Amino acid sequence: MGDLMHAVGYRKPLPVDDPESLVDAEVPVPTPAAHELLVRVEAISVNPADVKTRRQADPHGFRILGNDAAGVVVANGPNVSRFVVGDEVYYAGRIDRPGSAAGYQVVNENIVGHKPASIDFGDAAALPLTTITAWEILFDHFGLQPGDAGTLLVIGAAGGVGSMVLQLARARTRLTVLGTAGRGESQKWATEMGAHHIVDRHDLVDSVHAVAPDGVDYIVSPFSRGNIDNYAAVIRPFGHIAAIDEPTGLDLLPLKPKSVAWHWELMFTRPILLPEDPYQHELLEKTAKLVNAGKVRSTATTRLGPLNAETLRDAHARVESSATIGKVVVTR
Known part of the structure; x- marks a missing residue:
């Protein structure tokens, strides 16, 4: 050596x-x-x-x-x-x-x-890194158990973490999975990874409600800045959101009326x-x-x-x- x-x-x-x-x-x-x-x-x-x-x-x-x-x-x-x-x-x-x-x-x-x-x-x-991050979000922070149902929204579904959230959610739960993806290639990838529905991040509220009229139970957020009001509009009462980004000065008060739980995820x-x-x-x-x-x-x-x-x-x-x-x- x-x-x-x-x-x-x-x-x-x-x-x-x-x-x-x-x-x-x-x-x-x-x-x-x-x-x-x-x-x-x-x-x-x-x-x-x-x-x-x-x-x-x-x-x-x-x-x-x-x-x-x-x-x-x-x-x-x-x-x-x-x-x-x-x-x-x-x-x-x-x-x-x-x-x-x-x-x-x-x-x-x-x-x-x-x-x-x-x-x-x-x-x-x-x-490893994306798998650990996705696993800790789904089964640690969100507390999901194998076979659990509900609706999950994955922002940036074609990204590294998003790809693993989609796969693990499909492999270990009965969640209905929504994902944002922009380009056609990204949409195809997210669908292959397990997204049931692709939604438009530029028109998030309407596109989510089009496929999930009652909103979603869980959100995975790699891009939190500028999205809190949208999350507040689509999350169900007592829902859960996990963020993996590092936005400074983030105002989470719009989530309080629904008693939403906000989780920070750092796999380290x-x-x-x-x-x-x-x-x-x-x-x-x-x-x-x-x-x-x-x-x-x-x-x-x-x-x-x-x-x-x-x-x-x-x-x-x-x-x-x-x-x-x-x-x-x-x-x-």
Whole structure:
């Protein structure tokens, strides 16, 4: 293995067309501590969160980017109980630790799942972050149980999180699912992912009421600013809304007359603040079974390689364009 490994990261926030926005480096191979795995990274995927970090966050020297990953366990730290060397795994890591765009990565076993055996590393790497986010929204915040009914509205249904919300809602509940999608290609994708109805985000209230006259029970919101009045108009009394964006100064008072519950979802809350909680490990294990059974599919649509700075700049540019449907995957 050697003492050094290749990694991709950044030294200062720069536009993606700057050759220095993402650079190659040689860094020490990390050592797993208690309950940690050392994983040889075989594939990663790029999320909007990666782009936002690269553009805005101080790297404090050199920061390795990347959340999603799939790879092979090559060593275990003390007290690991869920994995052995040679296991193929997938996970989303932690935003306060070195990322997945590297030869090797250390990760706590409580946030790792066994890779679905029916798909390759690239397809698996597309899943963890968006799957965890979608799962926590549906089955943690909303408290949905298998077989539950009701009506769900997914804003940005063709996006990464939206695609997984649609699939998990269809695979594990009896919800009627509405989704917003703009272009014809996005509408087709959202329908393939499981949306029963496509609604118009530019005419949200009327288009939702056209297919759900009584309104909706649940809303997933990646674009909350400017939408609260619309949500108040279409949500049912005592409904639930989960937001994954970060709008400042958001006025939620229009939701109070209906006693609506507003949930913030950040999938890194458990890894950072509750590292002993195996919830994400367990949901990734359950998702792997759904994938192997053909009930959930990978959202990987674009494959790039090898894993170096030039390729990752290309991947970031594609994600920044907001024109990509599905996930951009980079393999070794």
